[in-house]
Amino acid sequence: MTADGRVLERSHTVPIADVPQHVLASAMQVAARIDEARIVSGSEREEYWTLVVHDRSGRVSVVDVTLDGRIARSRRRVDARVEG
Numbered sequence: 001m002t003a004d005g006r007v008l009e010r011s012h013t014v015p016i017a018d019v020p021q022h023v024l025a026s027a028m029q030v031a032a033r034i035d036e037a038r039i040v041s042g043s044e045r046e047e048y049w050t051l052v053v054h055d056r057s058g059r060v061s062v063v064d065v066t067l068d069g070r071i072a073r074s075r076r077r078v079d080a081r082v083e084g
Contacts, residue, residue: 016037026065027051030053032053036051038050049064049066050062062074
């Protein structure tokens with residue numbers, strides 16, 4: 001949010017059944033199970049999808065997919081505990 005109150009980016013979850021098939025197919029190139037899908041919007045329009053996926057060995061990844069179905073970025077999510 002800017003100093004004058006304008007929203008720069010927002011996202012909301014979308015039921016998996018409502019996600020376009022080409023977006024799901026792209027995310028499934030990274031992992032077989034999709035747990036969550038979010039549509040990310042900029043200040044004026046929807047920009048990309050973010051999906052949380054699990055592979056068969058339990059690894060979790062977050063995949064950003066463009067509106068036309070290309071994988072823009074994929075990154076692993078790890079559980080970690082930091083002790084100080």
